[in-house]
Amino acid sequence: MTAVGIGLPQTAPEALGTTLELVERAGFDSAWVLEAAAVLDPLSVLAFAAARTTAVKLGVAVLVLPLHQPVLLARALATIDRLSGGRTIAGLGVGSDQLPFEAFERRREERSARFEDYLGVMRALWNDDAHAGPFVTLSGTALAPKPVQRPLPIWLGGGSPPALRRAARLADGWVAPGPAATADFARTAARVRELVGGTRPFTIAKRVLVAVDRPPVAVDAWFRAVYGRPDDLGVVAAGDAAAVTERLLETRAAGAEHVIVQPVGGGERAQLTAIAEHALPALRR
Numbered sequence: 001m002t003a004v005g006i007g008l009p010q011t012a013p014e015a016l017g018t019t020l021e022l023v024e025r026a027g028f029d030s031a032w033v034l035e036a037a038a039v040l041d042p043l044s045v046l047a048f049a050a051a052r053t054t055a056v057k058l059g060v061a062v063l064v065l066p067l068h069q070p071v072l073l074a075r076a077l078a079t080i081d082r083l084s085g086g087r088t089i090a091g092l093g094v095g096s097d098q099l100p101f102e103a104f105e106r107r108r109e110e111r112s113a114r115f116e117d118y119l120g121v122m123r124a125l126w127n128d129d130a131h132a133g134p135f136v137t138l139s140g141t142a143l144a145p146k147p148v149q150r151p152l153p154i155w156l157g158g159g160s161p162p163a164l165r166r167a168a169r170l171a172d173g174w175v176a177p178g179p180a181a182t183a184d185f186a187r188t189a190a191r192v193r194e195l196v197g198g199t200r201p202f203t204i205a206k207r208v209l210v211a212v213d214r215p216p217v218a219v220d221a222w223f224r225a226v227y228g229r230p231d232d233l234g235v236v237a238a239g240d241a242a243a244v245t246e247r248l249l250e251t252r253a254a255g256a257e258h259v260i261v262q263p264v265g266g267g268e269r270a271q272l273t274a275i276a277e278h279a280l281p282a283l284r285r
Helices: 013-026 042-052 070-083 108-127 161-170 182-196 216-227 241-253 268-284
Strands: 003-007 030-033 057-064 088-093 154-156 173-176 203-212 237-239 258-263
Touching: 003 203, 003 268, 013 042, 013 268, 030 042, 030 258, 042 057, 042 070, 057 154, 070 088, 070 108, 088 108, 108 161, 154 161, 161 173, 161 182, 173 182, 173 258, 182 203, 182 241, 203 216, 203 241, 203 268, 237 241, 241 258, 241 268, 258 268
Parallel strands: 003 030, 003 258, 030 057, 057 088, 088 154, 154 173, 173 203, 203 237, 203 258
Antiparallel strands: none
16 A cells, blocks of 8 residues: 655645644645755754654655764654654755755765765664764764664665665665656666665655645745746646646556655645545555
8 A cells, every 4th residue: 555645834834733633634644844945944843743743654855964963963863753652754865966065064075975974873873883984983972862763764865876776775765856757756766676676675755746726826936945946847746636646646656655745836724635535545545
């Protein structure tokens, strides 16, 4: 059965509480946040969501790990996992070449090496292990409290060949970004599955941007605010509930085991209601 999640309205804080109530009442499997310049801080929103829900998984897809301090991030994720009773999924990414790494005192050419080092740091802290890497060394360093989940699920993002190999080697899942077209996702999902080889549990997920009965101008404004450009690739699944549901079913057919539906363009309550009534039953069949 396909798992179905909902992207939370990080550009509309006044809608967060009612959205979370609807998500849990409707029976969605998960609620998600993303990291972008023009949205509410993802970890703060997850902590809020942990207090307002009891059953849904709570995920972030994705945090740009090289821009974070790994010890502090390990503590924050462990705290959210404790607050939620073990419902956290941590999506992590290397970050695109266009991000302002210098503003965070990072060299962009080091981002892949920092990613693997920082991931090792967090896992070592969660398990009371030592760690020696090119940027961080830990010996006898303790972190408390630990996450409820041991191990805490790590999903990686990215669509480049190195990112896919990294996900297959280091992660518990892979999540494709919203702006990835369905045909491209199908190819990369097949490649990830090939790299993993079926030797262990591994989840393939896709965030799908949807706009149920929303005006194009509102969709364009959301896309520009979050991604810094218009939807010039036509990746937003727009139209009525039937049309959006068809696009989501195409995503499932392309290889998504966990579909993350991200309403865009405002009207969060109406969109969520339409998705719950039409798309959720279709994806569960």
